[in-house]
Amino acid sequence: MSPKRFYGISPAGIDVAKLSGQLIVIEGPDSSGRSTHIDLLAQWLEEQGYAVAQVGLKRSTLVGAELERAKEGNVLSPRTLSLFYATDFYDQFENRIVPALRAGFVVLADRYIYTLMARDIVRGAEPGWVASVYSMALVPDAVFYLVVSLNTLVERTFQSHLELGYWESGMDCGLSRDWFQSFVRYQKKIRNEFLKMQKLYGFQAVNANRAIPAVDRDLKVRIQQVLQRTE
């Protein structure tokens, strides 16, 4: 069993000693292949006899729908949006992640606090404020950061959607009136935040420019080590 700890203080009513499962986080920009890899990993883990729970952002019962609606209208201030996301995160954290870990599941998280923090900081939030808001999050057993070059990212985004999304392009940040320029600048800014966090939080970078099977093998080898270490 892996000893767990929180980044800062523990949320009211959660006993960290009872969390026997493993929390594995996959981070990376949209179109980096996160969900594809999580599906492959889930299947593989279940074949090996591990119970798996999948979680992601914006999926909470509490505010998931409201958050989606608010984003469509684009009327929330950055801080309101960031607190809305924090509410969504902790709702899933306390009601899905923690119970699954308590029951001994391997929790595969499609992004975690890092994406949320990077987005807030790029939009002008104080890093210290953001870190404190998320200080009740559990330290994962491993964080894999899928690194994709900007060219690959653009290509994959166009291959799957034929257009760039408003939020993924950071159009609310006023970086450029040109959608493509804005996308490139925004993704660079997010990446810079991730590089800063990589040292701070100890992410394992995974080169995701490669074909899916190659990245998949790489992830499985590393996750196998995590499971051996923490069981």
Place this chain on the structure above:
Amino acid sequence: MRAFEAEELPGKLIAVEGLDGSGKSTQIHLLHQWLKGKGYRVFFTEWNSSVLVREATKKGKKRQLLTPTTFSLIHATDFADRYERQMLPLLRAGYLVLCDRYMYTSFARDAVRGCDKAWLRNLYGFARVPDITFFFRLPLDVALGRILEGRPQLKYFEAGMDLGLSLDIAESFRIFQGRVLDQYLAMAEEFGFTVLDATRSVHAQQKEMRAIFQKRIDLAAFHKRFVQ
């Protein structure tokens, strides 16, 4: 973003705090009516009233989905929405901004629910400390009497039922309110509350509130400008 805190703004921020039943909403309503009647630039806002966030809060409370953390965060989201879209712009535009409850409500209630005090203070770190915070002080049994006599339909979270203090909702409410009062009293000095004796008549309290208000705030600066 914390830099705003130090910045001098032309507007003034006034908050009322106190237990349910302390009469604070009545008092700030009367203050608001008086200022409006005199033709001052004034804006009034209530805790938990942002249109965007209210639906989620209502659902969470109704289905009892909220944990101490998410209860606190959803109220902070509501506050941030009102703060950044209304309160702060109006303070910059030179308004008197009146708030029925402010961050101290969260500091008191959420601390009772077990949230970390330093975490709560940081959560609201972007919000200005009001120019005046009126705290309506009332002995616990008087406040409880007012609520329990007049409004027996207590709500789940309002009564602190999520804390498991008692299976009896009125008893849970009593214990919860007692703890909230302790938190308020401990904060009174830390945040420089202006404490008013809420056992007196509504009229007497209002007279005192207006007197303090006039003494502390230069009202001449808040007359409406005539715009052609």
